[in-house]
Amino acid sequence: SGGCFSGAGGAERSSAATSRASCSGAPSARRSQQSSASHDSPSPEDNDKSDPATRQMVDKRKCRRVNKDSFVHALDVWRKQQAARASHPESKGAREPLSELLQAEGAATPAGRRVRVIARKRPLFDREVGRDDFDAISVVGSRTVTVHSCCMQADLKSMFVRHHEFSVGQAFDETASTEEVCARGAMPLLDNVARGGNSTVFMYGQTGSGKTFTMAGIEAHAAKLLLPAEKAEGAAAATLMYFEIAGSRCLDLLSPSRGHEISLKQDGEGKVQLLGAHTLAVSTESELLEALRLAKAKRATHATGANASSSRSHAVCQLTLPSRAARPPVLTLVDCAGSERKEDSALHNAERRKEGAEINQSLHALKECMRHWVLAKEGARVHIPFRDSALTRVLAESFLRDDTLMAVIGTVSPASADAEHSISTLKTICAIAADQGRVRETKQEVKPLQPAPTGPESPKVWDARRVKEWMATACDGAFASLVPALPSALDGKALMRMTAKQMSTLWGASEAQATGVYNALRSELKRATDSQQQRRRDIRANERRKIS
Structure with a gap:
């Protein structure tokens, strides 16, 4: 534990030659004093040479992981x-x-x-x-x-x-469960449909943030609230339409054949009609959920950098409840396609990139329609641009009905x-x-959060107690006789400033003892410095591994 060890590559190895040199005073104090400056702190040039990572530009997300x-x-x-x-x-x-x-x-x-x-x-x-x-x-x-x-x-x-x-x-x-999200977030809209109104729920968020998972919970909650558990004799059935919008195409998910396209036509009253869309009568909660399960299996998905099975289309589920009113109660659930970062789709082909651009364009059109709808509800005279995309065209009735309630649920990673x-x-x-x-x-x-120091401690930071402990044990107790002569307040910083001649004069030590103390202290300093430098190299190497 004394100055009889020298650091090499961060490992402490015993060296008899070093022990003799530091304790016997064989090297001159002057030579040791001159060379010690090189061990106190590495030059900036040395730091740059040993730290190529300091000049390496890295991605900000990698920087976050490194730090x-x-x-x-x-x-x-x-x-x-x-x-x-x-x-x-x-x-x-x-x-x-x-x-x-x-x-x-x-x-x-x-x-x-x-x-x-x-x-x-x-x-x-x-x-x-x-x-x-x-x-x-x-x-x-x-x-x-x-x-x-x-x-x-x-x-x-x-x-x-x-x-x-x-x-x-x-x-x-x-920590919130999907049931809690439905009960506290979506319930007012479901109640509005149960009372005969029109409600629309949009699910928006990044690919892989949990949109489809949350929407499945809302579908189950809506089925339980709006449809009976058992089929009642003579009761009218609800009507289900389920389709996906991929770019400018509207594809029926209830059709027996995959890829059946629906035409969008606007009638004289301004309503958008879905020509060729299949409708399915559902009378119970279980019938609705089974129909949705089968329809979802036909939905377009592709792998992205964020999700192994990412929804690449907008899915629109419209459930119309039986009613004699001119405008029946309708629940519309829109599971928007996952938005992406550029790097999430960096390996996509031209078709996938075009698909992503169409998704982002339709999401922008949806945002503009909802923003203008809010302004219209507040009394502003604005035009709702629902004709700008296929998605907003099929939702035209939601923007035109006075009894519409809307909710947008954003899921985040x-x-x-x-x-x-x-x-x-x-x-x-x-x-x-x-x-x-x-x-x-x-x-x-x-x-920066500094890691806990490891390895030998530099003599410069020793307190008075640590100085006396070292003097008593260094070089097999060769300096123990000098401990009583040490000033009570002598710490490591003051000790390192002393020359061998000052030690001899102030402590009454022989020249050989004073030179031995001086050299042993420099050996301790070198050992601590080498250990710190190796620790820094290990940290930099670890950082380079993280960003490589």
């Missing part, structure tokens, strides 16, 4: 501050949630909004944990979703987090790699509901 520990620590601190504020509103360090701030300013409550805006966060998948991803979304209360975008400055060393807060009508975290897409999803659903102002962004600097 995962620092970002996760910063997010943990942020979440604890929010939790503390929830328990003690007067506590410092956490800002007032955006939803509470807007409510205090007199903003509309969820019940007062024209479109119900619902956000659901899914759990982090095992495969995401396996690639060193981490949770970058927080649900604060029941109405605020915060996406933490972890970023790097241009030097790829300084880190910061942008906290994007969104106020929505209802927010569900990863918690993975840090998907942060930008989650932000885009939440911005879109807020824009659909004309709530663009319900967004707040704050910035937080992130300090």
